[in-house]
Amino acid sequence: xxxxxGSGDVAGRRGGVIRSLLGVERRLAEGDAExxxxxxxxxxxxxxGGGGGGGEERKAVVRVVAADMPPALQRRAFRCARDELAAxxxxxxxxxxxxxxxALKKEFDAAYGPAWHCIVGTSFGSYVTHARGGFLYFSVDxxxxxxxxxxxxx
Amino acid sequence: xxxxxxxxxxxxDQWLFGGKWRGTVxxxxxxxxxxxxxxPNPVPVQKDEGVCLEKPRVxxxxxxxxxxRRSMPEMEINMxxxxxxLGVKVMAADMPPFMQLHAxxxAKRSHDNLDKFSSRQLAHDVKKExxKVYGPTWHCIVGTSYGSFVTxxxxxxxYFSMDKIIVMLFKTKIRKVLAS
Numbered sequence: 001x002x003x004x005x006g007s008g009d010v011a012g013r014r015g016g017v018i019r020s021l022l023g024v025e026r027r028l029a030e031g032d033a034e035x036x037x038x039x040x041x042x043x044x045x046x047x048x049g050g051g052g053g054g055g056e057e058r059k060a061v062v063r064v065v066a067a068d069m070p071p072a073l074q075r076r077a078f079r080c081a082r083d084e085l086a087a088x089x090x091x092x093x094x095x096x097x098x099x100x101x102x103a104l105k106k107e108f109d110a111a112y113g114p115a116w117h118c119i120v121g122t123s124f125g126s127y128v129t130h131a132r133g134g135f136l137y138f139s140v141d142x143x144x145x146x147x148x149x150x151x152x153x154x
Numbered sequence: 155x156x157x158x159x160x161x162x163x164x165x166x167d168q169w170l171f172g173g174k175w176r177g178t179v180x181x182x183x184x185x186x187x188x189x190x191x192x193x194p195n196p197v198p199v200q201k202d203e204g205v206c207l208e209k210p211r212v213x214x215x216x217x218x219x220x221x222x223r224r225s226m227p228e229m230e231i232n233m234x235x236x237x238x239x240l241g242v243k244v245m246a247a248d249m250p251p252f253m254q255l256h257a258x259x260x261a262k263r264s265h266d267n268l269d270k271f272s273s274r275q276l277a278h279d280v281k282k283e284x285x286k287v288y289g290p291t292w293h294c295i296v297g298t299s300y301g302s303f304v305t306x307x308x309x310x311x312x313y314f315s316m317d318k319i320i321v322m323l324f325k326t327k328i329r330k331v332l333a334s
Binding site for chain 1: 272273274275276277278280281282285290291292293294295296297298299300301302303304305326
C-alpha cells in the first residue's frame with residue numbers, strides 16, 4: 001500500500017460532514033454533465049520534498065493537476081484556499097481539511113449555485129462525475145484539493 | 155450418534171455453529187473427518203441453538219476463515235454480522251441497509267482483487283457499480299487522510315472505514331441521465 005500522511009492530519013479523518021440542499025430554488029443555466037474523472041493524490045517527486053527552500057515558506061505554491069474550469073473560477077479557488085490555509089495555525093502547523101473543504105464549498109455554492117463538493121487531504125483517490133466546466137484538482141503546498149460541481153435538479 | 159465420533163463431532167459442530175458457514179467449507183480445511191459422517195450434522199446444529207463456544211481457539215480460527223469468503227452463506231444474517239465479518243466500520247450513513255451491504259461487499263471485493271492497492275481503482279469500481287445499479291450520479295472518495303464537505307441526495311450517503319482505508323460514497327441527482 002502506498003500511503004502518505006502529513007503531520008497533524010488525525011483530525012482530518014473525521015471528515016465527511018454532509019448537508020442536503022434538496023429543495024434549493026435558485027439555479028443557474030448549466031450544460032450537460034461531463035464524463036467521470038478519476039484523480040489520485042499523494043504522488044510527489046522526492047526532489048520536491050527535499051528541495052524546499054526556507055525563503056518561500058510564506059508564499060504558497062499552487063499547482064494545477066487537472067482542471068475543467070474557467071480561469072476566473074480557478075483563480076477564485078486558489079485565492080480562497082490560500083487565505084484559508086494562511087488562517088490556520090502555523091506553529092505547530094496543522095491542516096484542517098474539513099474547514100478548508102467547507103469554506104471552498106460554501107463560497108462556490110453561494111457564488112455559482114449548487115451543488116459543489118470539495119475534498120481536501122494529503123492521501124486520497126476518487127472517481128466522480130462532474131458538470132461541464134466544474135472540475136478542479138490542484139495542490140497548495142502539499143495539500144491536495146478536489147473541487148467539482150454536480151448539476152442538481154430544481 | 156455424537157458419542158461415536160467423540161471430539162471430532164464436537165469440534166465439527168462447533169465449527170458449523172460458531173462460524174455460521176456451510177459445512178462444506180469446513181470440510182475442505184479439515185481433511186481428517188470422514189465426509190460421510192457429516193451427513194447428519196444439520197440436524198444437531200438446528201437443535202443446539204443455545205450452544206456457546208467454549209474454546210477461544212475455534213473463534214480465532216473461524217475469524218481467519220471469514221475474510222477469504224466471497225459468497226454469502228445461505229443462512230440469513232443481519233448487517234451487524236456482515237460488518238463484523240468484513241471488518242467494516244460505519245462512521246456516518248444516510249442509506250438503506252441493503253445498499254450499505256452492497257457497498258461493503260463491492261468495496262471488499264475490489265480491494266481483494268487488486269494486486270497493488272489503488273484508491274482510485276477502488277473508487278472507480280464502487281462508483282461504477284452504484285451508477286449501474288442505482289442510477290447516476292454517484293461519487294466515491296477513497297483514502298487515508300482527507301476531509302470533505304459535500305452535498306448529497308436524501309438517502310444516498312455512506313461513510314465507512316475498511317482496514318485503514320476510509321471510503322465515502324454519495325449521490326447527487328443530476329438533471330439529465332449520463333451516457334457513461
